[in-house]
Amino acid sequence: MTEKNVEYDIKTPKAPAVLEPFKRAKSIGWPEAVREGYRQEELRYENLSGHIAKERAEGKAEGEAIGEARERAKANAEKRAIAMALRDQGLEVNIIESITGLSAKEIFDKSEV
Numbered sequence: 001m002t003e004k005n006v007e008y009d010i011k012t013p014k015a016p017a018v019l020e021p022f023k024r025a026k027s028i029g030w031p032e033a034v035r036e037g038y039r040q041e042e043l044r045y046e047n048l049s050g051h052i053a054k055e056r057a058e059g060k061a062e063g064e065a066i067g068e069a070r071e072r073a074k075a076n077a078e079k080r081a082i083a084m085a086l087r088d089q090g091l092e093v094n095i096i097e098s099i100t101g102l103s104a105k106e107i108f109d110k111s112e113v
Contacts (some may be wrong), residue, residue, distance in 0.1 A: 001060045040088045079100045080100075080102065080106065080107075082099075082100060083106070084094050084107070087107055087108070088097070093107060093108075
């Protein structure tokens, strides 16, 4: 397959990678300093690509952790609202504790709602 065939036939995001051997083959006659420059550029690109992938993974994990924390806080707030409503209706605290899983302190503490 020729370089022109590759350029024409391969229409995927990987096409530049497939064309890389053609570029390297053309660089064989280049001076060592030029080839070394390309090697250094490739190393920088690989390092940067790895760094970007790591940052993305960390950002995704952080975002998921924040989302999970928000869901837990929302669920806890809903439990506390239910507990306070049941308490205001005169239901015994031990029953409210067993229904909601909250402690008596959490049921009577209005500062977090």
